[in-house]
Every structure is written in C-alpha cells, then in structure tokens.
Amino acid sequence: MARGVRRPVVLKPLRSAANDGVSFCETPQETVAAFRKILGSENVFSEVNTGVVAQEYLFGPEYVVNTVSRDGRHHVCDVIGTTRVSVNGMQDICNSVYLMPRRGEVQDQLVAYAFQVLDALGVRHGASHLEMKLTSSGPVLIEMGARIAGGDLPYYVQLATGESALDWTVDAYVRPERFFARCDDDYRIDRHLASVALVSPSAGTLRSLRHLEAVRNLESFHELRQFVPVGGQLVPTTNDSSYVGFVILLHEQEETVMRDIGTVHYLDGEGMYEL
Numbered sequence: 001m002a003r004g005v006r007r008p009v010v011l012k013p014l015r016s017a018a019n020d021g022v023s024f025c026e027t028p029q030e031t032v033a034a035f036r037k038i039l040g041s042e043n044v045f046s047e048v049n050t051g052v053v054a055q056e057y058l059f060g061p062e063y064v065v066n067t068v069s070r071d072g073r074h075h076v077c078d079v080i081g082t083t084r085v086s087v088n089g090m091q092d093i094c095n096s097v098y099l100m101p102r103r104g105e106v107q108d109q110l111v112a113y114a115f116q117v118l119d120a121l122g123v124r125h126g127a128s129h130l131e132m133k134l135t136s137s138g139p140v141l142i143e144m145g146a147r148i149a150g151g152d153l154p155y156y157v158q159l160a161t162g163e164s165a166l167d168w169t170v171d172a173y174v175r176p177e178r179f180f181a182r183c184d185d186d187y188r189i190d191r192h193l194a195s196v197a198l199v200s201p202s203a204g205t206l207r208s209l210r211h212l213e214a215v216r217n218l219e220s221f222h223e224l225r226q227f228v229p230v231g232g233q234l235v236p237t238t239n240d241s242s243y244v245g246f247v248i249l250l251h252e253q254e255e256t257v258m259r260d261i262g263t264v265h266y267l268d269g270e271g272m273y274e275l
Helices: 028-038 105-120 153-161 165-174 176-182 212-216 254-267
Strands: 009-013 023-025 052-056 062-070 073-087 090-100 126-135 138-145 192-198 221-226 245-251
Touching: 009 028, 023 028, 023 090, 028 052, 062 090, 062 105, 062 153, 062 165, 062 176, 073 105, 073 153, 073 165, 073 176, 090 153, 090 254, 105 126, 105 138, 126 165, 153 165, 153 192, 153 245, 165 176, 192 254, 212 221, 212 254, 245 254
Parallel strands: none
Antiparallel strands: 009 023, 009 052, 062 073, 062 126, 073 090, 090 192, 126 138, 192 245, 221 245
C-alpha cells in the first residue's frame, strides 16, 4: 500500500441482516466508536449483539451467487450484479440489483469461487446466499448465509427464469433424483430482471413522488413496491430497511432493462420527493 493511503475497515454485527449496523471506519477512533455502538445493541432480529465482525474494505464490484446443494453437489440458481452509491454519509449503499446470464467471464470466476467457499465451509445440503466482491486479485467473500436470498428476490427470479432457489430447494429435499439429473444445467433467462431502489435523500412527511408517471411509462416497468406511503415519514436511506421502495423491471431485452435502471437512477434523488 502506498504511504499515506488509508483503507477503511468495515464493522458489522456477528448476526444480522439488511445492512443493519454496518459501519465504514477510516480511523482507529471511528472503529472503537462503531464497536461500542454495535456490541450489546439490538439487531434487526430483536437479538442482542454478542459479537462484532471486522473486515478489510474491498475495492471492486459486488455480486451475489445463490445456490442450492444436495450431498455436496451445488446448483447455481442465479447470479446477481449490483450498482452502488455513497449517500447520506454511508458508503456502498446498493441502489439496484440485476440478474446476469449464467455464463460469462465474470460469472465463471464468481461461480467457481462460490463452489470453493461452499466446500470449505462444509455446506452439503440446502440453499446458500453468497455475497462477494470481484477485486483486482479475484473474487473475495464478504459473507455467506446458509439460506435463501431475502427481499422477494427468489419470486422475481422465478418470473425471469421460470424457477428459483425455492423450487430447487424443494427438489433437493423431496425429489433428489430430479435435482441430480438437472444439477449442472444453466438457468435460462426468459425476461431480464432488475430491482431498482428508491433512495431517500432527506427526512420529512412525504407528499408525493413526483416522477412516478415517468417511471411507470418505462418499457420494462413491471411493478412499484412503495414502502413509504403518501403521508408517511421519510428518513434518509442508510441501510436496506430505509429504502422508499423498489421499481421492478422485466423485459425480454437486456439492454432495455439496463437503460431503464439508469433512467430510474436519474429520476430518483432530491427532485423525486415532495415533502
């Protein structure tokens, strides 16, 4: 590392979700303060945090690989790319996810690494959700949960590909012969998928979302999931629990979805929220 270059440290609860308690620390003082704030506090599961994880901050794009396993054989249900933004004093807030084709130079690296992680951790049965960054030296694990992905992602992946980790988990446990017969098959994308977050820049009572008509007129628009209703209270988005909502995009053409992701990002921001 070059002299004078500081790299952040990431602190987070030993057990939690939705970016709860994740802190990016630039100095020893910030690290100590984050540790004291996390330890002993209550997480999103209403449990007291009994431990704190410290990780090196990794540079590179972030991806998700969702799998289902039976007897140590692993199937890739979906590979998810993300876009991220630094807002409201927080680094690395995810503002969209999108389904990637099963095969590609990036996907091949991610999947090979994911399978190594599963084997190293002794995961032989059931669903797994792996988050990793693709650094200049290759994929590096951020975290792995022995569970199906959250946020209704399996439902939307099912709309895009015809099945999801939910279907594969059922096969793995009750129809193992079907699981093994198809385990090495690649998923096929019938409709490309993205979920774009609405990121609040401020706090106040929401009067309207100004650009909803433009969002609904996008070619790939499928659904708006709005979490803060008109008359509800906005807070600045700092984690997965404080998004205003999600715009779901589905379309047969990948380019159309990727274009509409950028359009939603352009419409979102200070001008979206009338308070």
